[in-house]
Amino acid sequence: MTQRPRIFAGSQLRKLRNRKGLQQTDLAALLAISSSYLSQLEHDDRPLTPRLAEKLATLFPVDWQDFELDETEHLADALRQAVADPVFADPVPPATLTRIAEQQPAFARRFVELHEIYRRTSQRLEIVDEAISAESPTGSRLPWEEVRDWFHLSNNYVDRLDREAEALHHAMADDTHNVSTGSLRDYLQELHGVNVVLDQSDTLRAYDASTQTLVIDAGQPAAGIRFQLACHLVACSLSEPIDDIAASSGLRTATARALLKLGLANYAAGAILMPYERFRRTAREYRNDVDRISSIYRTSFEQTCHRLSTLQRSGSRGLPVFFCRVDMAGNITKRHSATRLQFARYGGGCPLWIVHEAVAIPDRVLVQMAETPDGVRYVSMAKGLVKTTGRFDRQPRRYAVALGCEAKHADEFIYADTLDTSPAGSATPIGPSCRICPRADCDQRAYPPSDHAIAIDHHRRSVVPYDLEKQGPGPARSD
Structure with a gap:
C-alpha cells in the first residue's frame, strides 16, 4: 500500500494564527501542545497528526477549508463531520477516521454519502410531518x-x-x-x-x-x-x-x-x-x-x-449562517439556515427574537445573543429596511432582515464583538414559534404548543392565562 503523503501546513498555520491575532503560546494552548512543537509545525519541520488536524477542524472550521490537504485528509474531514452527528452516541478517535479514509476510501465515501442521505431524508420527513399537521385541510x-x-x-x-x-x-x-x-x-x-x-x-x-x-x-x-x-x-x-x-x-x-x-x-x-x-x-x-x-x-x-x-x-x-426576512406583520417571507436553527414553517416567529423589534427601527443594526430550547446559542444581527417606491402615492415597503451564526463562530462574525459570548453571558431564550416551542415559563407566549394539554385554574392567574401540563398522554391541541 502506498504511504499517504504527510500534511505539512506551516504557512497556513501562521496565516491562521496571524488572522486570529494569536501568539504562538495562545494557539499552542488551544491545540494542547507546546510552543516549540507549534514552532516546528509552522516551519514545516513536523507534519500535522490526525489528532491535530481534527483539533484544527473543530476549532477553526471555516479556516480549515483553506488548508491545502490531500484527498485522504479531505475524506477524513468529511468523516469527522458525519460522525459528529448527535445520532452517533460515542466519538470515534481521529486516528481511526484517518486510517479508514486511507485504507478504505470507498467505504468512507459511501458512509459520508449515506449520512448525507439520512440527513436530507430526516429533513424531508420533518417537512411532510409539518405539512400534514398544518391548517390546510389536505395537509399538502x-x-x-x-x-x-x-x-x-x-x-x-x-x-x-x-x-x-x-x-x-x-x-x-x-x-x-x-x-x-x-x-x-x-x-x-x-x-x-x-x-x-x-x-x-x-x-x-x-x-x-x-x-x-x-x-x-x-x-x-x-x-x-x-x-x-x-x-x-x-x-x-x-x-x-x-x-x-x-x-x-x-x-x-x-x-x-x-x-x-x-x-x-x-x-x-x-x-x-x-x-x-x-x-x-x-x-x-x-x-x-x-x-x-x-x-x-x-x-x-x-x-x-x-x-x-x-x-x-x-x-x-463560508460561515454557516441563518438568514431571513420578516415583514411588518411578523411573516417570514425569506428564510434559510445552514445552522441548527430552524425557522417556524407555519405561524409567526418568536416575539422575543430581535428581528421583530428591528422592523420598527429602520436603518439601525440590532444585535442579540439568543438561546434556543436545545441549549444552542446564536448571535443574531437584525436591521430594519425601507424599500422606496420612488413615488409619493405608493407606500414604501418596510421589513427587516436577520443574519446570525452559532456563538461558537463568534470570532468570524463582527456583530458578536459587543456581546458576551462566553457560556456565562446572558442570552435571550427564544423558540421557533409558540405552536411548537416547549418553554412553559414564557410570558410572551401567544398560544399553547400544539403537543401540550393546558390546565385552567379559576382561582389563580399569571401573565399567561393557563398552565402547560407535562408532555404525555392527552389531546394534542391544534392551532
Whole structure:
C-alpha cells in the first residue's frame, strides 16, 4: 500500500494564527501542545497528526477549508463531520477516521454519502410531518412552500448555476472587479441585442420581445437597477441550466416549477453581482460585516445578506449562517439556515427574537445573543429596511432582515464583538414559534404548543392565562 503523503501546513498555520491575532503560546494552548512543537509545525519541520488536524477542524472550521490537504485528509474531514452527528452516541478517535479514509476510501465515501442521505431524508420527513399537521385541510404544501423546501434541501446552493454565473461576472467585470450598470447594459446590447431603457414604471422590470426593449424602473436604488439588469441577463444567458434544474427538481406542479425558475434566476443574478470565491474571501476578510461588503460590491444590505447564506460550495464554504426576512406583520417571507436553527414553517416567529423589534427601527443594526430550547446559542444581527417606491402615492415597503451564526463562530462574525459570548453571558431564550416551542415559563407566549394539554385554574392567574401540563398522554391541541 502506498504511504499517504504527510500534511505539512506551516504557512497556513501562521496565516491562521496571524488572522486570529494569536501568539504562538495562545494557539499552542488551544491545540494542547507546546510552543516549540507549534514552532516546528509552522516551519514545516513536523507534519500535522490526525489528532491535530481534527483539533484544527473543530476549532477553526471555516479556516480549515483553506488548508491545502490531500484527498485522504479531505475524506477524513468529511468523516469527522458525519460522525459528529448527535445520532452517533460515542466519538470515534481521529486516528481511526484517518486510517479508514486511507485504507478504505470507498467505504468512507459511501458512509459520508449515506449520512448525507439520512440527513436530507430526516429533513424531508420533518417537512411532510409539518405539512400534514398544518391548517390546510389536505395537509399538502402550496407551490411556494415546495420551492422554499427545495432550496432548503439544496442547502441554498446550486453549484452548476453558481459557477456559470461566476463565469459571466468575470466576462463583464470592470477595473474594480465589479459588474457595473454600464457593463450589464453593454453586454445585453452586444450579445443579445437588448436595448435597455431606464424610465419611471409601475413594474421593476418589463421586456418587450417584439422590440427587444427592456424597461427598468428608474425609481429603484442603484443596487436594485443592477439586480434587475442581472436578472434579465440570466434569462438571456442561463435559461438552459435553469430549465434543466427545474425539470429534474421533482416538484409536483407546473406552478411550482415556474416559481422555482424565478427563484433560480434571482439566485443567479446575485451570483453574477457577487461571484462566489471572491465574495467568500471578502466576507472572511471583513468578518461578514454586511455594510462593508455591500459597499465593495455595490449591492444592497438585503442582497448581501442573502448571498452570505448561499456560501455552501463543497470544500469552500463560508460561515454557516441563518438568514431571513420578516415583514411588518411578523411573516417570514425569506428564510434559510445552514445552522441548527430552524425557522417556524407555519405561524409567526418568536416575539422575543430581535428581528421583530428591528422592523420598527429602520436603518439601525440590532444585535442579540439568543438561546434556543436545545441549549444552542446564536448571535443574531437584525436591521430594519425601507424599500422606496420612488413615488409619493405608493407606500414604501418596510421589513427587516436577520443574519446570525452559532456563538461558537463568534470570532468570524463582527456583530458578536459587543456581546458576551462566553457560556456565562446572558442570552435571550427564544423558540421557533409558540405552536411548537416547549418553554412553559414564557410570558410572551401567544398560544399553547400544539403537543401540550393546558390546565385552567379559576382561582389563580399569571401573565399567561393557563398552565402547560407535562408532555404525555392527552389531546394534542391544534392551532
